Amino acid sequence: MQYVPNIRIVEMPCSGTIDHRVLLQAFEDGADGVFVAGCMEGDCHFQKGNYRARKRVNAVKKLLDEIGLGGERLEMYNLSAAMGPRFAEIANEMTERVRRLGPSPLKKQSAGTMEKEGDVA
């Protein structure tokens, strides 16, 4: 089972851990596309983690459309740990989509600075 090597993986205990800002940060840092892989709906060991993740991903997709980057660069998929071939399919599918959309427009311009005041959580 092979898939395209341009995928980088961040491990989480459950897709329910994902935060809107982490997704936006990835795009600001230069990612061309991001996808969140959660368990099959109804299979979540933690009951509803993957439902919350889908709601948050949809919210960020809407936001990306509004700000012009395009929600298509972000996607959520549901698959179980045993579905290796499916993960490969997703990786290839997502890479195809990003190639069609072209590199992230954010790459060209210099990035605005970002400071965060107050205690660091």
Add this chain to the structure above:
Amino acid sequence: MSAEKTGSVLVVGAGIAGIQASLDLAESGYYVYLVEGSPAIGGTMPMLDKTFPTNDCSMCILSPKLVECGRHLNIKTYTCADVVDVQGEPGNFTVTIRQRPRYVDVDKCKGCGECAEACPIDVPSEFDQGIGERKAIYKPYAQAFPNAYVIDKENCIECGACEEACQAGAIDHSMEEETIELKVGAVVLCPGFEKFDASKLAYYGYGRYPNVLTSLEFERILSASGPFQGHLVRPYDKKEPRRIAWIQCVGSRNCRVEHGYCSSVCCMYAIKEAVIAREHSKEPLEITIFYMDMRTYGKGFEKYYERARNEQGVRFIRSRTYEISEVEDESKNLRIRYAQEDGSICEEEFDLVVLSIGLEPSSSIKELGRKLGLTMNEYGFAEPAPLTGVGTNKPGIFVAGAFSGPKDIPETVMQASAAAGASASLLAEARGTLVKEKEFPPEKDVSGQPPRIGVFVCHCGVNIGGVVKVPEVVEMAKNLPNVVYAGEYLYACSQDSQAAMKQIIEEYDLNRVVVASCSPRTHKPLFQETVREAGLNRALFEMANIRDQCSWVHMHEPEKATEKAKDLVKMVVAKAALLEPIPQVSAGVTKVALVIGGGVSGMTSALSLADLGYRVHLVEKEQQLGGVARRIKQGLKGEDIPSFLSDLIARVTTHPNIQVHVGTEVQAVAGYVGNFVTTLTDGQEVQHGVAIIAIGGEEYKPTEYLYGESDRVFTQLELEEALAGGDPRIENARTFVLIQCVGSREPQRPYCSRVCCAKSVKLALKLKEKNPAVNVFVLYRDIRTYGFLEDYYLEARRKGVVFIRYDSANKPLVEKGDSALKVTVTDHVLGVPVVIDADVIGLASAIVAPESNRQLSQLFKVPLNEDGFFLEAHMKLRPVDFTSEGIFMAGLAHGPKNLEENIAQAKAAAGRASTILGKDQLESHGVVAVVQQDKCAACLTCVRLCPYNAPKIRNYAAEIEPLLCQGCGTCAGECPNKAITLQGYKDRMQMAMSRALFREV
């Protein structure tokens, strides 16, 4: 028992029953010897694709238990081993085991598979039911434990190719058979079942027609790890089937081949396979199931059947087909000739026929069973002694799983926990004597130190090194920020690499460790143990998976794979810098149990726990104990229930460890697992560590069939009481009509009450026994006398009880006749109405959840399912636990079941509860969420979201109970003011990883 008892237990068979029993025993403080005949633990479950009724992927829900059982300090697993002899008495058995040679050293073998690559021999794989293939040196299945290969000497040609290929030097052809002697206190027999050989019924053509498969073969075809990677094709010509037929009762309910019993599980697994097949096939799939009675009696099963029939287009035909014949053309499709219920004949063609084969007793254990003097029933199963659930005629020897009778996974798991509980009760005084505790050096305090990270990159033989240029990755890692050491290892997980790692942590004074190797799911606990042994907190460790997520999947692009490996290491090192030690929160355990409900289930749980030496508070709403069992006179096998009940009540009321509170209910509940405080309505405040909810069920008061309008219409319990009491209405009645499914399997109560079919058959037999001249009619929708209950159904038919089937759309009509009640129902064979003047009508009224379920669910904050019964944590593998820890359930509160099954579940609940009471300290398992109180706006988001009730608002801010938190991070992701962070997976860490990825080093 003269000699002192041994605090260990022998578990024979490592299927899901053996694994569950071993885990429960080891967690309750008993050392376990787990003996498995095949080269890997797991039994039949790993072969399944999905499991009913939840459609969970079988491996996904099993593998955590496999890893936990395999790595457990107090469980010693012997694979390729059989028990040859057991001598001695309960508490002191001497067991002789014969372990066949594996020809591979389990400790050295890393399961990398190079040997199999080199092996020239291909043979049909037993795991894949002969459809797929395996080499002479093989691992039974990918997630097998032990994760090691085995050589099948029959097919091995001793060419030595594997020995050359193995870089770990694990292969040793000179291994011999060993005989081992063990001292144990109790024995749990759970060797599982064997599948019925379908070729014995020649008319189905199994073995002759390539398109006739067994259900287990079909599971492998459906399974993603199967020979076709889950792509639904026919093994014969690899074509996608359009029309599939399932045939039920193959080797079950068949007196001609001495398999008169019902195998209990085939109806459900047939529907599941049909539904999953539909999901797998891209084109529309026509599915037909040929059956006699659809026996979906378990919890959630009826809804599963209704959904399959009404929404998923599965066609159910009530007919036992005569024979299968093959069409002439090379498609070798199959033709089935069958009769509809009205007698009309149909002939249909199918691309594939799946035979729902039944379960047989495991032949491997017959010899041992005979030697032990175990009484087997006529079919060769070790049916438990009546009213014990798990006992046998030999004290100290218990049975669990399909070996004691065909049953599904939830009941197998229940029986396994019950057997563990029963063994634990037997060896109560020897608890904890043989179990080892792991000693660790004191933890170094690294707070305030700048991060000093060590990076250990693994070759995993050629699995990583063959694709990724490991030295380049190490070189790159050396000049990453905060990295003070980077090195490469042939096998990072081998004993010698572990020792080297500890030494380097010392030498370089590392306070963070990163290992770049394989999947954290299987190896993170192993490395964390080593890091902890080197004095570092387990949380100061992180892994980068450069094998499963890199070298294995980019084999043909080594440069890109190396590039990716570097990136993955860069990201994990960035995260490692932010890791903080997580204190191991632990809390004491009050060694007291609260059991709510004084019926048979409650009392059995209370007694099991009391025998284990724990104090028990038994709370009963009524003025006296006994529950609904008080209204039952005789068990199915004629057991005298009233005397069993009075003996049970006597043992409960006189047991020194049990305090009984009658006429009392639970008023308020506070605290969490190990530290509950419950106030009762009698004012008493009970400190306890666990709670078991066993408040039973109630009999539905029918509104149908003139119940309440005629004194000749009884419910089953009323009829049993009247019969036993010699009520004149029964004495001189000539014609009885028993009507099934009254209130059950209806839109308002879409579930099966499970016990009424067997109870009606029992009542019919009693009436005939009292006076053979009476006429007894049973009007049913499906007769669900599963397992060995089928024999009673056969006996009733032979004794002249007439069974007439009705449809829910054409229910029997009961009208007031002049002297008797006029019952009209259409005979399902002759299609003509039958008019019966019934002197007495017995209604099989449903079992419903009592209203008090709702209050208790609020008090303990545990969920109910839509039918009002309590919802367990996981239908298949945690059937007696709730999601929130420390609370268990048993009996009718979980759902309708008969007395035997209630007793088994009660002992299971006690067994599970003792895994907590057996501990002095309860530890939270590291990854938990923490609230920064000053940032919390008490907005209740986390309280509403958490399925485990871990967050609670205490003095204006949220607080997460570490022992309840399962570490899923859902609350952290949703907290509006980012006051909650998940230890080890903070947002900043994930952002640091993404920033490190795109910043050039």
Add this chain to the structure above:
Amino acid sequence: MSMIVAAQLDPAFRDELAEKMKSLDFANCLACGMCTAGCAFSDLHPDNDPRKMLRKVILGMREEILKDPFIWYCTMCERCTIECPMCVNIAAVTRTIRGNFRTDSPGFLQKVVDDTIKSGNQMDVQPDEYLETLEWLQEELQAELDDPAYRIPLDVEGADFLFGFNAREVKYYPNELQNILKIFYAAGANYTLSTKKWDATNLALFSGRDDDFWKITGPMLQEVVRLKAKELVVTECGHAFRSVRWGYRTFWKGPQFPIRSILEVLDEWIQQGRIKLDPARNPEPVTLHDPCNLVRKEGVVEPQRRVLKAAVMDFREMWPNSRWNYCCGAGGGALAMPEYTEQRLIKARRKVDQLLATGAKIVAIPCHNCMDQFNDLNKHYKLGMKMEHVCSIVERALVMPGKKPKA
């Protein structure tokens, strides 16, 4: 029967039947429909569904059973319940009802039974007629075999086997008997015929009256003892073979001896080379019918196939065959029931389809009962095929040592 009134049901009927059958297994019935699907005729004409008949029995509908046409329609071929998971035997139930409860025995079934009891054979052949026929056959054979010393062994004691045959082979088809005796001669068989009791057939197998049955079959078995034969061999007749074998198993208390079909003996002789066959003499494609009594009930399957393969050039199996074969439609004494001829010929439809599917010209039929049915269906469905006994085919292929084959 528009409605069943439970009060009028008669549960005692069920127990009476069980007592007569000495088995209660029929009460195991799950009404699962396997037998309805198995019966080759249940969808060809009404009142032929075994499940419905058994349901009436279980419900205790005595009147309906006493007038249910199924009881006489059923050919008792046992295909329906050969694999019944609940060990029900519909044929045994039907036969017991016929013999013990029904009084409307159709056609001349009972008459033939009574004649057989009186005359010892089914066709009421008187002893002198029997001996004259044998004498005539002996002269024919002396001419044909060119062996003046040829004698038909009669009442020879201590022979290897006593040969029991069908009254039709004396009354209507002596040429068939001639063929058989010729084969015995070629094989140099040490056999004997009996002058006292030679007809092995027994229509009481169909009438269901066991007392009549034993009056007919008892003497046949005694004859073996009387003549001190080592074995009883029965001609190509399904129900004759079934009668003596079933009678032997069920009622016979005397000394033990084997009973075999002539087909098994022919097979043995061919294997041992005691008779030589030249298949070229039977060039046309031949298919084989498996009579229920011979094949399904008594398990003789392979011998007749080996015999035919040795005797014909082009042997073709019909499908389904052997244990699963379709009944010809005339079993259970149907030929003695002219009033049900229409049903019998409708049932034949299933067999006709089988024959057409093989494309054979000749049908080998090792049973006299079936032979009549095959002749009827040959005419009724205009098949234009030849219907022959196995012995006729074998006789044609017979290579006599030093003799030219019969023209």
Add this chain to the structure above:
Amino acid sequence: MIIAQQKPIKDIAEMIADCKKVLLVGCAGCVTVCLAGGEKETEILAAALRIMRRLQDNPLETVTYVATRQCDPEYIATMDNLVKDVDAIISLACGVGVQYIAERYHDKWVVPALDTKFIGGSKVHGVWEEKCGLCGDCVLHRTGGICPIIRCSKSILNGPCGGSQYGKCEISKDVDCAWQLIYDRMKALGRLDKLMEIQPPKDWSKSRDGGPRKAIREDVMIG
């Protein structure tokens, strides 16, 4: 609590189109509880604006900060040093916060990121309902704890308008008729007679019709 909801991002961006550097200020009070202006929403808004402006080749610098509340001057004061070199301040608080910031920093351009909607509470997680209209002269003691001013679409005070069907208001079947609820509740409490008393005309001067209001507590005033 005060319920507010974020404005469309395009409108917010419009407000600061000419700014190079902005300060985004969240509030840990009501707007965090109604999930509109906590630290999470603040940083999401900041990230979104930065990305948007980068796409327009006009990069934006952002500083984010969350005040404990924005309705007390001392909490506003905590961001004095943050505002020095910013061109504008975006407040994610309710209308009160925006005005406090504007009051304190005269020379700074302050804009609201949220629309302050109503006073109410959560019906179910994610859904908030208006319950109080701040009329300044509460009548709930007369209507069994159900406010006709807010929950009756016509805010009538002396019984139902008669247009309701099956207990639902004529303007929408999702809106309960307040007076139906009031009638049912009073009937349950056995106080239907109190409903018969005629209400005096309402003194709307106590609500905002009398101009911006003050609440003064002499007893606690310091100095």
